[in-house]
Amino acid sequence: MKRRHLISSALALSAAIGLAGPAAMAQDAYPAEPIHITVVWPAGGGHDLVGRLLGNELSKVMDTPVVVDNVTGAGGTTGMRHVADADPDGYTIGVMGLHAISQSFMNANAPTMEDVDPLVYISDDPGALEISADAGIDTLEDYVAAMKDDPMALMNGNDPQGGNSFVFANVIPKGLGIDMMKLPYPGHAPTVTALLTGEVQTATLPIPPVLEQAKAGTVKVLGVASEERHPQLPDVPTFKEQGYDIVTGDFVMIVGPKGMDPAVKKTLSDGILAAAQSAAFTEAATSNGMVLRAGGPEMAAAELTTQVDTVYPLLLDAGLVAEGLERE
Amino acid sequence: MLLSTFFDTLAGFATDPAMLGLIAIGAVLGLILGAVPGISSTMALAILMPVTFGMEPGPAILFLISIFMSSVYGGSVSAILMKLPGTPASIFTQVDGYPMTQQGKAGQALTYALAASTIGGMIGLAMLVVLAPVLAGFATNFRSPEFAAVALFGIVMLSFASNGSTLVATVMGLLGVVLGMVGFDSLTDAQRLTMNAPALQSGFNLIPVIIGLFGLAEILQNLSGFRDKPGTTPVIGRIFVPFSDLVSRWKVMLRGSFIGTFIGAIPAAGSAVAVSIAYAQERRLSKTPEKFGEGHPDGLVAPEAANSASVGGSLVPLIALGVPGDTITAVLMGALMVHGLTPGPLLFAKDPLFVSWIYASVLLALMATLVFGIGMIRVSVLVTKIPPQLMQVFIAVFCVIGAFAIRNDMNDVYVMVGFGVAGFVFSRIGLPVTPLAFGLILGPILEENLRRSLMISRGSWSIFLERPISAALIAVCVVLVALPLISAGLARLRRRSSGAAGQAR
Amino acid sequence: MQPPIDGSTRKTLAAGLVFLLLCLVGLAMLGASRAAWQGSSMPGDPGPFFLIRLCLWATGAAGAGLLILAAVTRGQDRGAPRVEGPGALALPGLLVLSLLAMPVLMKLLGSAPAVAVFATLWIGLLAGLGHGWQPRRLITAPLFGVGAGIFVQLVFVRLLSLPLPN
Numbered sequence: 001m002k003r004r005h006l007i008s009s010a011l012a013l014s015a016a017i018g019l020a021g022p023a024a025m026a027q028d029a030y031p032a033e034p035i036h037i038t039v040v041w042p043a044g045g046g047h048d049l050v051g052r053l054l055g056n057e058l059s060k061v062m063d064t065p066v067v068v069d070n071v072t073g074a075g076g077t078t079g080m081r082h083v084a085d086a087d088p089d090g091y092t093i094g095v096m097g098l099h100a101i102s103q104s105f106m107n108a109n110a111p112t113m114e115d116v117d118p119l120v121y122i123s124d125d126p127g128a129l130e131i132s133a134d135a136g137i138d139t140l141e142d143y144v145a146a147m148k149d150d151p152m153a154l155m156n157g158n159d160p161q162g163g164n165s166f167v168f169a170n171v172i173p174k175g176l177g178i179d180m181m182k183l184p185y186p187g188h189a190p191t192v193t194a195l196l197t198g199e200v201q202t203a204t205l206p207i208p209p210v211l212e213q214a215k216a217g218t219v220k221v222l223g224v225a226s227e228e229r230h231p232q233l234p235d236v237p238t239f240k241e242q243g244y245d246i247v248t249g250d251f252v253m254i255v256g257p258k259g260m261d262p263a264v265k266k267t268l269s270d271g272i273l274a275a276a277q278s279a280a281f282t283e284a285a286t287s288n289g290m291v292l293r294a295g296g297p298e299m300a301a302a303e304l305t306t307q308v309d310t311v312y313p314l315l316l317d318a319g320l321v322a323e324g325l326e327r328e
Numbered sequence: 329m330l331l332s333t334f335f336d337t338l339a340g341f342a343t344d345p346a347m348l349g350l351i352a353i354g355a356v357l358g359l360i361l362g363a364v365p366g367i368s369s370t371m372a373l374a375i376l377m378p379v380t381f382g383m384e385p386g387p388a389i390l391f392l393i394s395i396f397m398s399s400v401y402g403g404s405v406s407a408i409l410m411k412l413p414g415t416p417a418s419i420f421t422q423v424d425g426y427p428m429t430q431q432g433k434a435g436q437a438l439t440y441a442l443a444a445s446t447i448g449g450m451i452g453l454a455m456l457v458v459l460a461p462v463l464a465g466f467a468t469n470f471r472s473p474e475f476a477a478v479a480l481f482g483i484v485m486l487s488f489a490s491n492g493s494t495l496v497a498t499v500m501g502l503l504g505v506v507l508g509m510v511g512f513d514s515l516t517d518a519q520r521l522t523m524n525a526p527a528l529q530s531g532f533n534l535i536p537v538i539i540g541l542f543g544l545a546e547i548l549q550n551l552s553g554f555r556d557k558p559g560t561t562p563v564i565g566r567i568f569v570p571f572s573d574l575v576s577r578w579k580v581m582l583r584g585s586f587i588g589t590f591i592g593a594i595p596a597a598g599s600a601v602a603v604s605i606a607y608a609q610e611r612r613l614s615k616t617p618e619k620f621g622e623g624h625p626d627g628l629v630a631p632e633a634a635n636s637a638s639v640g641g642s643l644v645p646l647i648a649l650g651v652p653g654d655t656i657t658a659v660l661m662g663a664l665m666v667h668g669l670t671p672g673p674l675l676f677a678k679d680p681l682f683v684s685w686i687y688a689s690v691l692l693a694l695m696a697t698l699v700f701g702i703g704m705i706r707v708s709v710l711v712t713k714i715p716p717q718l719m720q721v722f723i724a725v726f727c728v729i730g731a732f733a734i735r736n737d738m739n740d741v742y743v744m745v746g747f748g749v750a751g752f753v754f755s756r757i758g759l760p761v762t763p764l765a766f767g768l769i770l771g772p773i774l775e776e777n778l779r780r781s782l783m784i785s786r787g788s789w790s791i792f793l794e795r796p797i798s799a800a801l802i803a804v805c806v807v808l809v810a811l812p813l814i815s816a817g818l819a820r821l822r823r824r825s826s827g828a829a830g831q832a833r
Numbered sequence: 834m835q836p837p838i839d840g841s842t843r844k845t846l847a848a849g850l851v852f853l854l855l856c857l858v859g860l861a862m863l864g865a866s867r868a869a870w871q872g873s874s875m876p877g878d879p880g881p882f883f884l885i886r887l888c889l890w891a892t893g894a895a896g897a898g899l900l901i902l903a904a905v906t907r908g909q910d911r912g913a914p915r916v917e918g919p920g921a922l923a924l925p926g927l928l929v930l931s932l933l934a935m936p937v938l939m940k941l942l943g944s945a946p947a948v949a950v951f952a953t954l955w956i957g958l959l960a961g962l963g964h965g966w967q968p969r970r971l972i973t974a975p976l977f978g979v980g981a982g983i984f985v986q987l988v989f990v991r992l993l994s995l996p997l998p999n
Contacts, residue, residue: 044658073530717959
């Protein structure tokens, strides 16, 4: 039985290396080349995981190799530019989230949301409020009371300005009616580390990076900022259940450059949707804390508009919208 | 209990031909990919990760760790043979490794690197197995002030890391710090020194910078003297190093390994910091520091041991706390998550089998790297037989592709060429470039943590002295800076008094 | 007293000028960045420009110091100054220019053909300069050049699937 592993992995290897790769394919039929999924963050992160898992399924659905390219730098802008500027031939697509909306208002070099074409909506990524087990606070009520008592008592770890947990760190305290001391960390993993070493006591990360810690009890989730409870943490109440109307979240969607041939776009988005709904992707993504809500191009476009309308006032409020990028 | 599980797993792996086959394939792929300039360990893992999607979790971990461990040594091969560091962790490998190649000692340099890498990896693993909970406790004491203090310590050490004037080396280090801050601020998202140019907004990634500073600058240097001396291939001397020479460097290997493991265990510090501190420390302790940079084996052995040992260290936060310590372990963690195995704080208690799996994989991967590495030395030494005119053109091509590949961004090619010119000019006017790379690594760590500490303390600088580890590190920095000054002063005093005494005598 | 860099006044002078130049350029760019930034920093944070300015000032001060040292120690050059023909910088300059053209070339021709062209021209040039312009030697240049192109195509484009332009 173990020998079978070796053979199958040897086969997989040779396929990856391209020895058994499809060399001669009809030029006119799409897809005839490998599809490249651009991930704007370094390998190993949440988006990277989505890209690689989805890419694996997509290559089965479309019967063509799928490659993940990590095009990183400038807070995700380099990668978004790479997607927006690519030939609209259906061979370059990208994984996108809230960051791209923020950057489109903060950096004149970032593509605007009109420069990309939403293809498939993958998942919601609701915001949440976590507290370290060492802080000795178990309920949202106690937390709000402690913060009203002394706003400096507990420090919050979050992204730099424009990142998703920074947006959450603006929305959540506003909804709770408290002030929050926000300490920036470059990314989710360093924020989790700071929560564990006790440098900060709370964090406003989405669920996936703290899922294992929450299950282990080293970190306690005080509330989830979505309409329904998080499927991986069914015991954690939402903010709404606890009497605070706070709903905020990141999202994951797949976008392509503007101007794709409608037939190609249809084939591509159908393929991605099928990959996103495949059993293998669903299982792996769910166990990593993603809240899947797959939908086609129309839904993706509608969700994108909604997100832009939600995020823009927040950025404007925080003074982050760059000169010349204001909306009328 | 964990130890016996470990040995059981090890025995299980070692007697299973399928597993051994996987390790061998992983090690060979890792060695080759790591040795291709521009392919870092991170990329090697990311590229081969999809191959494991179809495997069971156990073999998948084994395969990935095998690639990871062997690519760490593989990265040193291009650094030694072509002065092209393939990974940030092999920056210091080329400093003494490449001069050895020029002297016809490429095989010896590779042997030293492989031996140090294996020993370092073993020590790192042993410390991981025995001390993981202790190291994890040590690592959790590191908060922003400690990170800032470590970075400051590294910058102080850099003045010991290069030949020539300490002042000039320090200034080059500070310039590196400035370069590390180009792009978006990681705390406020402010743009710094970018002039709104996309190439600068992306910041300077270490790989294109060092490929330019070391690899391209070397070619430019050779070309400027091309008319007089078109270049000759060095005579290949003996390929392997006498065993006694290896053994005699056990102290260097040990020191490098300990530094590597401890620094590697600190989240976010990473192997690049570990190798730079190990190199600087070894040069400072050496009786012949002036020979460093001219092909001194100690200057090769120390960073290589630290590099490999830092792998064991970097697995500490992953296994004990469930957070990735650096970018490579982040990819490894991503791969584990694909297989439904997310490291978390309860891993030790909940799944000791999984932990011992990782340990056994690291050990076997080290052995496989050693075996295939020895085999590869003879082949890779042949690279130095390629006529230099050909080699230089090939390296120039590798410089372009390697600079592009790290972030798939063409702007990085321009960055690489720019730093190639800078490295060429700097070496002409006698400015050392290694501290520049040092500053580029440490600068962002220093700045981010310094400022975050000050945010926590509301602007009070005393926060760095209130915490024991950071206070101790800062005290060491002060002593290190003050010591040469004091000893120079004492020497002057002594000279004055002995001048008087000498006359009496 | 000796000049601090390699015991050479000229090198010390050059290094001092380079440091001063970098300081001035850096401060000018920093000024532009500060003017463009509209955000605010957290209480206690010395700001995103604090450490850069500190390092640039230190560089400038060191540059000034080196200039003074160069002035004090002038005429103490150890060893003869290196005599360089005007051609010494021609080849490096040409390589830099052709490398800067590579990204454009790769986009126009595709990566592998661009590499083949680049490698052929340079191998031919170096072989000609080094061993004389014999046709027999020059004939190998396209072989190696195309070989380099094929290597890039096979390893980087096919095997590693890098998104190189094609």
